[in-house]
Amino acid sequence: MKQEFTSKRLDRRAAIKWMLAATAVVPFIDAKSFGKTEPLQVGYGTDPNLMTGEVPWDRIMTPEQLRTTTVLADIILPHASKESPSASEVKVPDFMDEWISAPYENQMADRKIIVEGLAWIDSESQRRYAKDFHQLDLAQQNSICDDICYPPDTRPEYQFGAKFFSKFRNLTLGGYYTTDIGMKDVGYVGNVPLASFEGPPPEVLKKLGIEKAPW
Amino acid sequence: MPHINASKTKPNYDVIIVGSGAAGGQTAYTLSMEGVKVLMLEAGRDYDPVRETPMFNTSERAPLRGASTPDKPFGYYDATIDGGWKVPGEPYTNASKRPEDEFFWWRTRMLGGRTNHWGRISLRNGPYDFKPYSRDGLGFDWPISYEDLAPYYDRVESLIGVFGSNESMENTPNSPEGILLLPPKARAAELYARKHGKKLGIPIVPIHRAVLSTRLNSKKIPRWLHPNNPRAQEILAKEMDLRMACFWATMCGRGCSIKANYQSTTVHLPPALATGNLDIITNAMARTVETDSSGRATGVNFVDKTTGLDYSVKGRIVVLAAGALESVRIMLNSQSIHHPGGIGNSSGKVGKYIMDTVGGHVTGQIPALENIPPHNEVGAGGSHVYAPWWLYKEQHAGKLDFPRGYHIEMQGSRGETSIGSFDSLEGLTKGSYGNRLKKEARRYYGSHVGYAGRGEMIPNDDCFAEIDPQVKDKWGIPVLKFHWKWAEPEIRQAAHMHKTFAELIVAQGGTVTSKIDPTGKQAIYNGGQIIHEVGGTIMGGNPKNSVTNQFSQTWDVPNLFITDGGPFCSNADKNPTLTIMALAWRASDYMMDEMKKGNI
Numbered sequence: 074m075k076q077e078f079t080s081k082r083l084d085r086r087a088a089i090k091w092m093l094a095a096t097a098v099v100p101f102i103d104a105k106s107f108g109k110t111e112p113l114q115v116g117y118g119t120d121p122n123l124m125t126g127e128v129p130w131d132r133i134m135t136p137e138q139l140r141t142t143t144v145l146a147d148i149i150l151p152h153a154s155k156e157s158p159s160a161s162e163v164k165v166p167d168f169m170d171e172w173i174s175a176p177y178e179n180q181m182a183d184r185k186i187i188v189e190g191l192a193w194i195d196s197e198s199q200r201r202y203a204k205d206f207h208q209l210d211l212a213q214q215n216s217i218c219d220d221i222c223y224p225p226d227t228r229p230e231y232q233f234g235a236k237f238f239s240k241f242r243n244l245t246l247g248g249y250y251t252t253d254i255g256m257k258d259v260g261y262v263g264n265v266p267l268a269s270f271e272g273p274p275p276e277v278l279k280k281l282g283i284e285k286a287p288w
Numbered sequence: 289m290p291h292i293n294a295s296k297t298k299p300n301y302d303v304i305i306v307g308s309g310a311a312g313g314q315t316a317y318t319l320s321m322e323g324v325k326v327l328m329l330e331a332g333r334d335y336d337p338v339r340e341t342p343m344f345n346t347s348e349r350a351p352l353r354g355a356s357t358p359d360k361p362f363g364y365y366d367a368t369i370d371g372g373w374k375v376p377g378e379p380y381t382n383a384s385k386r387p388e389d390e391f392f393w394w395r396t397r398m399l400g401g402r403t404n405h406w407g408r409i410s411l412r413n414g415p416y417d418f419k420p421y422s423r424d425g426l427g428f429d430w431p432i433s434y435e436d437l438a439p440y441y442d443r444v445e446s447l448i449g450v451f452g453s454n455e456s457m458e459n460t461p462n463s464p465e466g467i468l469l470l471p472p473k474a475r476a477a478e479l480y481a482r483k484h485g486k487k488l489g490i491p492i493v494p495i496h497r498a499v500l501s502t503r504l505n506s507k508k509i510p511r512w513l514h515p516n517n518p519r520a521q522e523i524l525a526k527e528m529d530l531r532m533a534c535f536w537a538t539m540c541g542r543g544c545s546i547k548a549n550y551q552s553t554t555v556h557l558p559p560a561l562a563t564g565n566l567d568i569i570t571n572a573m574a575r576t577v578e579t580d581s582s583g584r585a586t587g588v589n590f591v592d593k594t595t596g597l598d599y600s601v602k603g604r605i606v607v608l609a610a611g612a613l614e615s616v617r618i619m620l621n622s623q624s625i626h627h628p629g630g631i632g633n634s635s636g637k638v639g640k641y642i643m644d645t646v647g648g649h650v651t652g653q654i655p656a657l658e659n660i661p662p663h664n665e666v667g668a669g670g671s672h673v674y675a676p677w678w679l680y681k682e683q684h685a686g687k688l689d690f691p692r693g694y695h696i697e698m699q700g701s702r703g704e705t706s707i708g709s710f711d712s713l714e715g716l717t718k719g720s721y722g723n724r725l726k727k728e729a730r731r732y733y734g735s736h737v738g739y740a741g742r743g744e745m746i747p748n749d750d751c752f753a754e755i756d757p758q759v760k761d762k763w764g765i766p767v768l769k770f771h772w773k774w775a776e777p778e779i780r781q782a783a784h785m786h787k788t789f790a791e792l793i794v795a796q797g798g799t800v801t802s803k804i805d806p807t808g809k810q811a812i813y814n815g816g817q818i819i820h821e822v823g824g825t826i827m828g829g830n831p832k833n834s835v836t837n838q839f840s841q842t843w844d845v846p847n848l849f850i851t852d853g854g855p856f857c858s859n860a861d862k863n864p865t866l867t868i869m870a871l872a873w874r875a876s877d878y879m880m881d882e883m884k885k886g887n888i
Contacts, residue, residue: 126345239714247353256705258726280661
């Protein structure tokens with residue numbers, strides 16, 4: 074069943090790359106190999122140029138996968154205002170593609186969940202409405218999301234979908250709120266030089282029931 | 289030309305130093321400022337924090353938004369180069385197959401070593417910490433007391449710049465007036481923990497960190513540090529003036545291009561190089577200390593990693609400052625007729641009594657910190673407060689089931705977000721998505737706290753390093769094999785950390801979000817994971833059961849010194865870097881005295 078989801082969406086080039094990477098990473102999975110085996114010479118290496126931040130690996134998502142990713146990411150974090158744009162407006166789908174394409178153990182584990190999950194959500198859409206997920210209206214999309222959005226309340230037959238949704242939501246949140254716009258939206262203030270550090274403003278102290286800063 | 293390549297060394301140096309971090313940097317600084325000719329060997333590449341630090345680069349401009357990977361274990365922007373618990377081509381092994389007995393060895397291969405990324409926490413050992421055996425009958429006393437090292441703590445703090453406050457707490461020494469820089473104000477989460485910690489008797493006070501909250505006094509300090517040495521005063525004053533005060537932005541772990549925090553590459557090495565007395569060879573991986581027919585050290589043999597060629601360099605004194613365990617490795621690999629078990633090892637104690645810090649960590653979520661009005665909490669790019677160990681009296685009275693203390697490092701602020709910062713929203717919001725999720729993200733951001741315990745480990749017979757007879761690194765150098773086993777005092781201490789941190793979270797009306805382990809066995813981190821490894825060449829008063837004397841000079845070979853954490857006889861909860869530097873300065877003064885006297 075899982076195999077079918079995979080082959081439906083991965084093109085041959087991506088499938089071969091994925092397979093090769095998955096094979097290569099096997100010795101890495103054993104935690105006991107710390108310090109005993111060579112790390113893989115993949116990824117950006119142990120001395121990348123921090124200023125350019127170049128991503129050396131190719132993206133593996135197909136256009137279909139990217140389309141589904143865009144739709145689902147925007148359901149999770151929709152457009153609210155100019156200051157709080159949608160996930161796709163800050164390129165979360167591209168981030169997701171970069172993430173799951175990375176040749177590292179954690180990301181490769183996520184790749185499996187995301188790629189299989191994107192296939193699953195289309196298959197579930199087909200089962201319910203005879204359409205792919207991106208072709209559904211919002212109410213139909215929400216009906217699927219509602220069934221998988223909280224693992225403790227998820228029915229057994231949707232456990233895989235819930236696992237996928239958890240991972241997808243976390244990556245969407247992480248991808249969104251690590252953008253400059255997302256950080257601002259969530260209330261992070263920083264990355265600007267200050268002449269002095271004044272600590273929390275009076276209204277914050279008041280909210281915390283602290284009369285005055287001790288130093 | 290200070291940075292030289294391997295084939296361009298002078299025929300002879302006064303001192304060869306292996307390593308360029310806190311120990312090597314301090315040793316090279318002290319010696320070269322006083323006119324000693326020094327050659328420094330660094331196994332990693334050259335590194336310039338002014339040019340290479342990604343100060344304001346945001347997550348959006350990093351692969352994977354800066355997340356940790358096997359290539360960059362502390363994240364993309366962490367200063368570490370070619371380092372981690374795994375270094376390509378440079379393995380180590382563990383004797384035990386049991387996961388809990390596995391030791392993790394962090395190395396960093398770059399000029400300045402780990403000082404480029406460290407937490408900058410700079411705590412003095414207290415009087416008890418030098419005489420632990422006398423207090424409770426466990427471990428070893430040091431052959432020195434706090435008073436012996438205090439003047440060197442004063443000097444190091446003055447040179448590198450440390451913010452903090454004098455709290456006059458038990459075994460938590462004050463610095464003389466005028467040495468510490470003003471501590472930055474506490475953040476919201478730190479203040480809230482402080483307020484509620486009081487109810488539990490946990491004192492939360494300003495931490496000491498090597499960050500310039502104000503600029504250093506370049507008129508006064510150089511004159512005080514280098515009396516009767518106008519040239520050293522002039523050089524240091526000039527270099528001090530190039531260091532800016534912290535501008536309260538960016539994380540210290542990236543390094544600091546404005547030189548506002550201490551790293552060897554911005555504080556120790558520039559003045560040392562300016563004297564003209566220091567040569568540095570990078571990519572120089574030390575194999576052995578070489579000796580003559582009398583068993584005295586003559587110099588160091590190293591491989592030039594850029595060409596694969598071997599070189600020998602000669603010096604009147606050899607200083608190992610490669611990191612406690614790397615120095616052990618070099619010594620055990622330096623075997624000869626005079627030193628059949630490795631140089632300096634007639635006691636058989638080289639590699640014995642290796643220690644790390646006891647680590648325990650608990651996280652929580654504090655409703656009072658939800659929906660705090662947005663404000664800038666970046667501060668000094670790391671903690672502003674900590675809780676020094678506060679239960680000395682109870683412990684001494686036998687009221688606790690473990691003998692040594694720990695301090696608490698506090699995490700929690702509206703800092704820069706990262707991948708994973710919002711993973712808790714699923715549980716907190718029962719699976720929300722859509723516009724509600726955005727509101728919840730704003731509500732909960734900044735409401736998570738973490739408390740990290742950093743505790744004293746007592747040296748024990750089960751924790752040691754030896755040479756693995758089978759395995760060599762890519763340069764053909766035999767590697768270390770570790771033996772590790774936490775003892776009951778450490779495990780019980782970790783259990784106490786978990787219990788206490790949970791109480792601190794609950795006292796704030798919060799919810800504990802990580803697993804609490806009442807046994808301590810799961811609570812305690814693996815050996816080496818806190819990256820405070822010391823010991824392995826402990827100092828003492830007797831050549832039969834120690835490797836060096838109180839000046840970090842090996843008993844067997846008078847011109848061989850170890851100025852990293854190797855000579856530590858105990859590993860107090862205080863982070864070791866400041867003590868490493870103070871000991872290195874003291875050892876360097878002694879070397880110069882001995883050279884002057886003609887003893888070396």
